[in-house]
Amino acid sequence: MTAKLIDGKAVSQKIKIQVKERVEKLAQQEIIPGLAVVLVGENSASLTYVKNKKKTCEALGMRSDLHQYPDTLTEQELLSKIEELNTDPEIHGILVQLPLPKQIDEFKVISAISPDKDVDGFHPISVGNMMIGKEAFLPCTPHGIMELLSNYEIDLAGKHAVVIGRSNIVGKPIGQLLLQKDATVTYCHSKTNDLASFTKQADILIAAIGRAKFIDHTYVKSGAVIIDVGMNRDENGKLCGDVDFQDVQETASFVTPVPGGVGPMTIAMLMGNTVQSAEKDLQRQNNSKYVK
Ligand SMILES: Nc1nc2c(c(=O)[nH]1)N[C@@H](CN(C=O)c1ccc(C(=O)N[C@@H](CCC(=O)O)C(=O)O)cc1)CN2
Numbered sequence: 001m002t003a004k005l006i007d008g009k010a011v012s013q014k015i016k017i018q019v020k021e022r023v024e025k026l027a028q029q030e031i032i033p034g035l036a037v038v039l040v041g042e043n044s045a046s047l048t049y050v051k052n053k054k055k056t057c058e059a060l061g062m063r064s065d066l067h068q069y070p071d072t073l074t075e076q077e078l079l080s081k082i083e084e085l086n087t088d089p090e091i092h093g094i095l096v097q098l099p100l101p102k103q104i105d106e107f108k109v110i111s112a113i114s115p116d117k118d119v120d121g122f123h124p125i126s127v128g129n130m131m132i133g134k135e136a137f138l139p140c141t142p143h144g145i146m147e148l149l150s151n152y153e154i155d156l157a158g159k160h161a162v163v164i165g166r167s168n169i170v171g172k173p174i175g176q177l178l179l180q181k182d183a184t185v186t187y188c189h190s191k192t193n194d195l196a197s198f199t200k201q202a203d204i205l206i207a208a209i210g211r212a213k214f215i216d217h218t219y220v221k222s223g224a225v226i227i228d229v230g231m232n233r234d235e236n237g238k239l240c241g242d243v244d245f246q247d248v249q250e251t252a253s254f255v256t257p258v259p260g261g262v263g264p265m266t267i268a269m270l271m272g273n274t275v276q277s278a279e280k281d282l283q284r285q286n287n288s289k290y291v292k
Pocket residue numbers: 048049095096097098099120140141169231239258259260261262263264265266267
C-alpha cells in the first residue's frame with residue numbers, strides 16, 4: 001500500500017474560487033471585505049505569512065492593510081491600534097500575527113479584538129462558542145484540516161483520532177472539531193509517556209509537535225490517515241513537517257505533505273472567515289434598517 005496524497009494546495013485553490021465568488025457578490029452591494037493584519041517584530045517566517053495573506057486577499061478582490069511595527073512596540077500601543085481597528089467600518093477582520101514579542105501579553109491582545117472581527121477565531125468568546133458547537137469563527141488551521149478530511153471523504157464517526165500537541169491555535173481546537181464529528185479523541189503532548197503506544201491506535205493522527213520528521217512508521221497504525229501540521233527545517237535547511245513523509249508511505253492510507261498540505265488551507269480559511277465577517281456585517285446593517 002502506498003499512501004494517497006492529501007493535496008492542500010489543490011483544495012485551497014477550490015476554496016479560494018468559492019470565496020472570490022462571494023467577494024464579487026458583496027461588490028454588487030458596494031462592500032469590499034477588509035482584513036487588517038498586525039505584525040510586531042522581525043520574525044522572517046511571520047513576515048512571509050503576512051505577505052502571503054495580503055497577496056491572497058488582493059488576488060480575491062479583498063482589501064488588506066498590513067500594520068507593521070518594531071519589536072519595541074509596547075502592549076498599550078498595540079491595544080490602542082486594535083481599538084482603532086475595532087471601530088473602523090471598512091475593516092471586517094483583524095488578525096495579530098503570532099508569536100508576539102515577550103513584553104506583550106498575547107491573551108490580553110487577542111481578547112481586545114472585537115469578537116465580530118476575530119477572523120483568527122482566537123478570542124475567548126469564539127473559542128467558547130466553538131467548544132459548544134455554536135456559530136463562531138473557527139481557527140483557520142483546524143478548520144482547514146476539517147475541510148481536507150471532508151474533501152477526501154474521510155469518515156470520522158467512531159474513529160480514534162490522536163492529536164499530538166495541545167496549543168491553543170491547533171492542538172486543542174482540532175480535538176474539539178473532531179469530537180463534534182463523533183471521533184473518539186486522545187490528546188498527547190510533550191509529557192506523554194510511551195507516545196507510540198497511543199499513536200499506534202490512531203485511525204486519524206494529527207501531528208503538531210514542532211520536531212522535524214519525528215513521526216516515522218513505528219508510530220503509525222496500518223491504514224491510518226496522517227495530518228502533518230509541522231513547519232520545520234531539516235538538517236539541510238529544507239522545509240519539512242513533523243512526519244517523515246517517505247517513511248510512512250507504506251503504512252498510512254492518506255498523508256498530507258509539507259509544504260502543500262495544511263499550510264495553504266490556513267490562508268484559504270482565513271479568506272473565508274473575512275468574507276463571512278463582511279457578510280454578517282451587511283446582514284446586521286440590513287436588520288437595523290428594518291428596526292428603524
Ligand atoms: N494570527 C495567527 N498567527 C499564526 C497562525 C494563525 O493562523 N494566525 N498560524 C501560524 C502561521 N501561519 C499563519 O499565520 C501559516 C503558516 C504556514 C502557512 C503555509 O502556507 N505554509 C506553506 C509553506 C510556506 C513556506 O514555504 O514557508 C505550506 O505548508 O505549504 C500559512 C500560514 C502561526 N502564527
